Amino acid sequence: MEKKITVIRGDGIGPEIVTEAIKVLDKTAEKFGHKFEYTDILMGGCSIDACGVPLTDEAVATAKAADAVLLGAIGGNTSTSPWYKLEPKLRPEAGLLKIRKELGLFANLRPAVLYSQLKDACPLREDIVENGFDMMIMRELTGGLYFGDRKTEVRDGLETAVDTLVYNENEIRRIAIKGFDIAMKRRKKVTSVDKANVLDSSRLWRKIVNEVAKDYPEVELEHMLVDNCAMQLVRDPAQFDVVLTENMFGDILSDEAAMVSGSLGMLASASLNDTKFGLYEPSHGSAPDIAGQDKANPIATIISAAMMLRYSFDMDKEADAIEAAVSKVLDEGYRTGDISSEGCTIVGCRKMGDLIAERI
Ligand code: IPM
Numbered sequence: 264m265e266k267k268i269t270v271i272r273g274d275g276i277g278p279e280i281v282t283e284a285i286k287v288l289d290k291t292a293e294k295f296g297h298k299f300e301y302t303d304i305l306m307g308g309c310s311i312d313a314c315g316v317p318l319t320d321e322a323v324a325t326a327k328a329a330d331a332v333l334l335g336a337i338g339g340n341t342s343t344s345p346w347y348k349l350e351p352k353l354r355p356e357a358g359l360l361k362i363r364k365e366l367g368l369f370a371n372l373r374p375a376v377l378y379s380q381l382k383d384a385c386p387l388r389e390d391i392v393e394n395g396f397d398m399m400i401m402r403e404l405t406g407g408l409y410f411g412d413r414k415t416e417v418r419d420g421l422e423t424a425v426d427t428l429v430y431n432e433n434e435i436r437r438i439a440i441k442g443f444d445i446a447m448k449r450r451k452k453v454t455s456v457d458k459a460n461v462l463d464s465s466r467l468w469r470k471i472v473n474e475v476a477k478d479y480p481e482v483e484l485e486h487m488l489v490d491n492c493a494m495q496l497v498r499d500p501a502q503f504d505v506v507l508t509e510n511m512f513g514d515i516l517s518d519e520a521a522m523v524s525g526s527l528g529m530l531a532s533a534s535l536n537d538t539k540f541g542l543y544e545p546s547h548g549s550a551p552d553i554a555g556q557d558k559a560n561p562i563a564t565i566i567s568a569a570m571m572l573r574y575s576f577d578m579d580k581e582a583d584a585i586e587a588a589v590s591k592v593l594d595e596g597y598r599t600g601d602i603s604s605e606g607c608t609i610v611g612c613r614k615m616g617d618l619i620a621e622r623i
């Protein structure tokens with residue numbers, strides 16, 4: 264098969280980790296007889312520097328014409344980088360929000376898994392995680408507080424800021440359907456997370472999720488308040504299969520779930536619209552403090568590339584091969600600094616990419 268991939272290397276460690284993912288993709292293509300064609304676009308700080316905006320319309324058009332998008336990471340240090348002196352709509356993150364909206368990427372899948380090889384890195388007590396955990400945070404990505412009207416103005420002599428949390432029933436229904444579809448391929452449990460004891464948007468969320476659930480009699484549905492969910496994630500992460508939630512709650516809970524797994528550098532993500540098209544990126548950020556030092560962990564980006572093969576290209580065997588290669592390298596004791604433990608061999612970003620590619 265021939266596939267067109269738009270590549271966004273981005274900022275910080277983005278370029279290094281994307282290079283390693285492409286190395287692994289090329290090896291996979293060679294092995295399985297495919298051809299991947301890559302086109303680079305700029306997004307984030309590098310686009311601000313080159314074009315004055317975090318994402319140009321031409322870049323969006325290039326992404327739209329591809330079969331999928333592979334993203335490294337964008338953004339810089341929010342206290343020191345000059346990008347954060349610009350007005351909010353010109354900052355790096357605005358590019359990310361724009362591409363999500365323009366490509367209609369409403370469903371964000373963030374797996375949080377405890378890798379058996381990396382149990383030592385998990386910050387939770389051993390008795391809590393003795394059976395491991397494997398959950399999928401399904402985050403709504405193009406609605407809610409992130410995309411509602413906002414303004415800062417003076418009201419009655421006081422500087423006042425307003426952000427608006429809006430959801431309509433269609434936006435809730437389509438992410439709920441995706442959530443239940445994914446649960447059907449997993450352990451058939453959905454935990455829908457909201458704040459229905461306070462928010463109208465959450466009460467509508469709960470109502471629509473209940474309606475969608477009627478079409479999935481095999482799936483067990485529970486509702487959980489977001490504060491309780493934050494607590495349950497550290498109390499008993501194994502109880503979760505699919506965690507279905509709105510944009511802002513999903514942002515926060517997915518970082519918590521990632522941290523609990525102890526290996527943020529290993530966690531991939533997919534952002535999908537209602538076709539096969541998707542944008543794939545690691546769950547971690549651009550880590551400007553270690554950029555350019557060959558220290559970054561490329562595994563989350565490599566696994567994101569595997570997700571791209573699985574979800575956008577229907578290449579299950581190929582995705583399996585990449586995941587197996589990652590597992591093999593971990594079994595052999597190779598680690599980047601962020602996931603290292605005693606007795607392991609510490610390698611840099613490039614070497615980790617080489618080792619994984621060699622094992623495809
Ligand atoms: C994420 C990030 C983004 C978000 C930021 C960079 C705008 O935290 O992808 O989780 O909040 O969506």
Ligand code: MG
Nearest residue numbers: 514515517518
């Ligand atoms: Mg986040």
